Amino acid sequence: MWSPPQPASRRRRRGGDGARDGDRRCGPPPTRRQPAHPARRALDRAPPGQLPIPRWHPSRPTPPVGQTEAVGEEESALAGRAIGITADRRWEEQADLFRRRGATIVHGPTMTTRLLHEDQELRAVTEDLVALPPAYLAATTGIGIRTWMKAARIWDLEQPLLAALSGARIVARGPKAAGAVDEAGLAVWARARSERMEDVAALLLAEPLDGVRVAVQLYGVDAPGLRSSLADAGAEVVTVPVYEWELPADPGPAQALVAAAARADLDAVTFTSAPAVHNLFAIARDMGLADSLRDALNGPVVAACVGPVCGGAAREEGIRAPVQPAVGRLGLLVRSLTQALEDRPARSGSRREAGPE
Numbered sequence: 377m378w379s380p381p382q383p384a385s386r387r388r389r390r391g392g393d394g395a396r397d398g399d400r401r402c403g404p405p406p407t408r409r410q411p412a413h414p415a416r417r418a419l420d421r422a423p424p425g426q427l428p429i430p431r432w433h434p435s436r437p438t439p440p441v442g443q444t445e446a447v448g449e450e451e452s453a454l455a456g457r458a459i460g461i462t463a464d465r466r467w468e469e470q471a472d473l474f475r476r477r478g479a480t481i482v483h484g485p486t487m488t489t490r491l492l493h494e495d496q497e498l499r500a501v502t503e504d505l506v507a508l509p510p511a512y513l514a515a516t517t518g519i520g521i522r523t524w525m526k527a528a529r530i531w532d533l534e535q536p537l538l539a540a541l542s543g544a545r546i547v548a549r550g551p552k553a554a555g556a557v558d559e560a561g562l563a564v565w566a567r568a569r570s571e572r573m574e575d576v577a578a579l580l581l582a583e584p585l586d587g588v589r590v591a592v593q594l595y596g597v598d599a600p601g602l603r604s605s606l607a608d609a610g611a612e613v614v615t616v617p618v619y620e621w622e623l624p625a626d627p628g629p630a631q632a633l634v635a636a637a638a639r640a641d642l643d644a645v646t647f648t649s650a651p652a653v654h655n656l657f658a659i660a661r662d663m664g665l666a667d668s669l670r671d672a673l674n675g676p677v678v679a680a681c682v683g684p685v686c687g688g689a690a691r692e693e694g695i696r697a698p699v700q701p702a703v704g705r706l707g708l709l710v711r712s713l714t715q716a717l718e719d720r721p722a723r724s725g726s727r728r729e730a731g732p733e
Contacts (some may be wrong), residue, residue: 452478453714456722460633460645462486462652464624465519466706470646473710482642484633486655489596491523491619498524501616502533509540510591510614512583514576514602515564517595518552520618524593525560527618538562544591547579550683550704571685571704577602586610596621596651621651627659634660637677638668643723644678644713647698648706650689653681657693670694676723680713682706 455478461467464485471481492498502524515521528534538561545565548554554564568575580590590606592599593616606613624630634656636642647653660666670693673679679695681687683704690698699716701708 452476453718454479456480457643457717458482458636458641459713460484460637460642462630462633462645462656463648464488466648470648470706470710473707477710477714482633482636484630485624486630486633486652486659487621487649488624489519489619490622492527492617494527495617498527498617499531499533501614502528502531502537505591505614505616506533506536506540508589510544510589512580512585512588512590512611513541513544513546514549514580514590514592515546515553515557516549516573516576516593516599518556520593520595520616521553521556521560523618524616545583547576549573549576549595552704571683572688573599573602573685577605580606580611581609588612589614591616593618596649621649621655623655623658630656630659631663634663634665634669637672638665640672640676640723642677643717643720644680644699645673646680646682646709646713647686647690648682648709650686653686653689653693653695673698678713678716678720680709680716682709 454474457478458480459474460482461470461474462484463470464487467483467485471483474481525534525537528537541562546557546562548557548564548567550568550571554567557564566579568579585606586609588611590611591614592602592606596619599615603613603615633642633645637645638660645656647656657666657669660669673690673695674697679690679698681690681698681700683700684702685704687698687700690700699712701712
């Protein structure tokens with residue numbers, strides 16, 4: 377039967393098979409080709425038998441300690457900036473985050489971490505806590521808890537130690553310590569509101585501690601304030617020394633960083649622990665540059681600290697306004713410093729590399 381031609385608007389509502397919009401269609405829906413991932417395109421362009429090396433890969437050489445490396449691949453927020461890094465652990469990760477933003481890196485570690493997993497004192501303390509479990513445990517660092525568990529595993533004491541700590545109320549100083557406690561299969565009873573030891577002490581001192589055993593995992597240095605306050609409350613305090621922070625065996629790279637900062641050849645210096653701050657100034661004092669370093673870090677060179685504990689150490693050394701995120705996170709440190717430097721004019725001669733003399 378003949379029917380009049382349909383308006384164009386109605387014809388457009390029908391699909392190629394005559395079905396109206398919303399009608400059920402037969403067969404699979406049409407596929408849409410997705411754009412290739414950049415890594416896939418890199419593989420396709422690579423010569424036969426050769427694979428491209430990603431930007432962060434173990435096969436890429438790491439610059440020697442104390443030397444610099446600049447990235448000129450693209451302009452970014454930190455292009456032309458020179459940043460000194462004082463960390464020993466995870467410094468490559470930190471450097472890579474800054475390099476991605478175009479910065480030049482000067483690495484001068486001011487400390488080294490010595491693990492005590494082979495130390496007899498740690499083993500003796502572990503055996504003592506297994507024999508007489510604590511009622512409370514202050515877990516202060518992630519690396520400390522993990523190293524302790526690893527040492528206990530070597531001594532065939534991991535399960536007895538976990539059993540001894542399973543009944544303890546565990547106070548975590550921060551998210552890293554809390555994560556390590558959770559990884560060990562233990563429960564965090566309370567977490568300090570900040571990463572300051574004063575907040576850890578406040579949680580413990582709110583409990584009845586008279587005659588109670590409290591284990592304190594040390595974090596590279598002694599904690600006399602915490603020990604004395606707990607002891608004054610009647611607690612039996614057992615300290616767990618898991619690692620120590622020491623001055624670097626080779627102070628040359630740190631001395632070069634001190635000299636560059638004192639000359640204001642750097643835009644910023646980063647710190648990821650309180651001892652890193654104190655050790656930098658100890659090295660500067662030996663060089664006769666402590667005052668010049670302090671003036672620079674209160675002037676043209678930004679002092680950036682990973683969190684409030686590290687920032688407190690900077691203020692103890694006379695740095696009036698260090699840049700610091702509220703929570704100790706490496707990514708937040710990089711972000712906070714990037715924002716601080718974006719608000720500052722580039723230093724004179726910032727396009728040249730700043731390196732050791």
